[in-house]
Amino acid sequence: RGGPLLAPGMQPSGPAAAELDASLEQYLRVRIFKIIVIGDSNVGKTCLTFRFCGGEKTVEIEGEKIKVQVWDTAGQERFRKSMVEHYYRNVHAVIFVYDVTKMASFTNLKMWIEECNGHAVPPFVPKVLVGNKCDLREQIQVPSSVALKFADAHNMLLFETSAKDPKESQNVESIFMCLACRLKAQKSLLYRDMERQQGKVQKLEFTQDANKNSCPC
Numbered sequence: 001r002g003g004p005l006l007a008p009g010m011q012p013s014g015p016a017a018a019e020l021d022a023s024l025e026q027y028l029r030v031r032i033f034k035i036i037v038i039g040d041s042n043v044g045k046t047c048l049t050f051r052f053c054g055g056e057k058t059v060e061i062e063g064e065k066i067k068v069q070v071w072d073t074a075g076q077e078r079f080r081k082s083m084v085e086h087y088y089r090n091v092h093a094v095i096f097v098y099d100v101t102k103m104a105s106f107t108n109l110k111m112w113i114e115e116c117n118g119h120a121v122p123p124f125v126p127k128v129l130v131g132n133k134c135d136l137r138e139q140i141q142v143p144s145s146v147a148l149k150f151a152d153a154h155n156m157l158l159f160e161t162s163a164k165d166p167k168e169s170q171n172v173e174s175i176f177m178c179l180a181c182r183l184k185a186q187k188s189l190l191y192r193d194m195e196r197q198q199g200k201v202q203k204l205e206f207t208q209d210a211n212k213n214s215c216p217c
Contacts, residue, residue, distance in 0.1 A: 030058070032067045033183045034090060035176070038112045039097035040105040044132035045072050047163035048097060051172045059177065061184050068180055088119035092186075093126045093179045098147075100131040100160065101139040106147070113154065126182045128157045130175060135162035 037045045049055065049072045058067045071087060096112055098105040109129075116127075129151045131142060144160060151158035157178065161171040 030065045030067050031184070032069060033092040033180070035068060035070050035093040035095060035179060036087060036091050037070060037072045037095045037097060038116065040099070040102075040108050043097045043099040043102070043105050044163045045097050048072075048095075048130065048132060048161075048172060048175075051163045052176045057176075059180055061177075061181055064184060066180050066184060068176060070176070084115075084119070088116070088121060091121055091125060092183055093128075094121065095128050095130055095175070095179070096156070097130045097132055098142065099133050100142045100147075101133050101136050103141040106131075106142045106150075109150070124186070126179055126186065127154070128159060128175060128179060129154075131158070131160040132163055134160045135165045135168070 037049055039045055049070045053068065053070060055072075056067065056069050058065055060066070071091075094116055096109055098109055100106075129147065131144075131147050134140070144158075147160070148158050159171065159175045161175065162168040163172060
């Protein structure tokens with residue numbers, strides 16, 4: 001089952017082979033996608049995450065089970081510098097969030113995009129823009145037309161929602177389901193993950209070969 005991912009002449013055997021085979025089977029049966037949520041403090045990133053899944057959720061799309069892991073700083077932006085590399089590592093999709101009632105949070109999106117690009121997130125990784133707190137209609141500072149123009153310029157889909165308003169729960173669901181559908185169809189992401197998995201397999205095999213060569217018998 002894991003044959004295509006193994007380098008020629010590097011077939012594992014014994015318990016290691018069984019464990020590797022089982023892990024590859026699980027990987028191919030349920031694809032796991034990491035989505036990170038980025039934006040200023042207090043724009044509603046954590047509320048958005050918990051409204052959808054509380055951090056992790058398995059959904060089924062066209063008969064395939066997909067596990068979505070949503071990463072959020074949970075209001076700890078002051079600690080971002082110490083964990084930023086880990087945060088961006090192996091990301092599959094990015095959600096940029098701003099507060100429609102705070103123009104500064106929208107203006108700062110350029111900074112967040114630059115940080116994202118600075119950590120080598122590939123251009124083909126899907127990205128969406130979310131304007132949160134749209135239920136506060138009397139306080140809106142960022143017009144939808146302005147946000148849409150920004151989203152188009154950066155090749156993103158735009159969603160406007162309210163993470164705290166129960167009436168908007170379906171809209172929040174749509175954001176993540178839309179990403180899940182795009183991720184399922186994104187062949188380049190699957191190939192990237194398979195190559196990474198192949199690297200793990202090769203590393204295991206080289207370790208096994210080294211142990212055989214050093215064996216005194």
